[in-house]
Amino acid sequence: TINQQDFESRYDRLMYVTPNFAGFRGQVSWGQNANADIREASLWYGAKLGGLGEIAAAVGWSEQGAVAPNAAKDETVGGSISWLHGSGLNVTLSYSNRDNPVGAGATGRDSTFTYAKVGWKFGTHAIAVDYAMGDDFVATGDEAKMYGIGYVWNPIRFLELYAAYKVHELDLGTGVSLEDVKIATIGTRVRF
Numbered sequence: 001t002i003n004q005q006d007f008e009s010r011y012d013r014l015m016y017v018t019p020n021f022a023g024f025r026g027q028v029s030w031g032q033n034a035n036a037d038i039r040e041a042s043l044w045y046g047a048k049l050g051g052l053g054e055i056a057a058a059v060g061w062s063e064q065g066a067v068a069p070n071a072a073k074d075e076t077v078g079g080s081i082s083w084l085h086g087s088g089l090n091v092t093l094s095y096s097n098r099d100n101p102v103g104a105g106a107t108g109r110d111s112t113f114t115y116a117k118v119g120w121k122f123g124t125h126a127i128a129v130d131y132a133m134g135d136d137f138v139a140t141g142d143e144a145k146m147y148g149i150g151y152v153w154n155p156i157r158f159l160e161l162y163a164a165y166k167v168h169e170l171d172l173g174t175g176v177s178l179e180d181v182k183i184a185t186i187g188t189r190v191r192f
Contacts, residue, residue, distance in 0.1 A: 001170045002113070002134035002144040011038055023047040036065040053085040075099040078113070088121035090128075100137070111136045126152045141173035158191040 013031025029040045042060035049055055059079035066073055078096025094115040112135045119128030127150070134144040148166035155161070168181040 001138050001142065002132060002146055002168065013038065013040075033064065038062065038064045051086065053083060055081070055083050057081040073099070080115075084121075088126075090117075090119045090121065092117040092119075092130075109136055109140055124154045126154070138170075139172070143171045143173070145169045160189040160191075162187055162189070 011031045011033035013029045015027060015029035015031075018026045023045050025044050027040070027042045027044070029038075031038050040060065040062040042058055044056075044058045046056040047054070057080065060077070062076045064074040076096060076098040078094070080092065080094035082090065082092040084090040092115070094113070096113045098111045098113075100109045100111050113132065114134075115130065115132040117128050117130035119126060129149050130147065132146040134146075136142060137144060146166060146168050148164060150162065150164035152160055152162045162185075164183075164185045166183045166185075168183070170178050172178070
């Protein structure tokens with residue numbers, strides 16, 4: 001009922017990435033997934049802002065061809081921006097729109113995803129709160145929300161320990177009451 005719409009994610013592809021030009025780089029790719037052609041294009045930017053910290057941003061477009069005769073194509077457009085201040089304060093904003101194919105011969109359904117995160121890094125610790133909204137993923141008129149908190153401890157360069165708690169809510173717009181989904185996670189990441 002909620003999806004960050006990360007374009008076409010993982011698939012076999014040929015991709016060209018430009019060299020960096022004043023912090024900008026572009027990417028274009030073509031590939032296949034589930035017997036459908038996929039095309040993607042994106043523009044990325046990253047820069048150090050002196051005393052104001054660092055910024056990273058990207059915008060992208062993808063299109064996956066129809067996976068069945070007379071089915072609609074799956075098209076996504078979106079972007080995100082993240083800023084990290086020297087104090088450790090960091091903010092991320094993201095938005096995407098997807099023309100969801102809903103079946104052979106049917107018009108697609110626009111789904112949107114909006115995300116915001118505010119965090120703070122201090123020493124070997126980081127904490128963040130985030131909030132997301134997704135509209136029209138299951139059916140026209142549905143509204144999903146997600147909010148959570150996360151913590152990461154990075155005691156040595158190659159090791160991270162983390163914990164998070166998230167709540168997912170869904171309103172189908174039908175008056176039917178649904179239980180929230182609550183997720184608690186703990187884990188580690190070891191980098192080689």
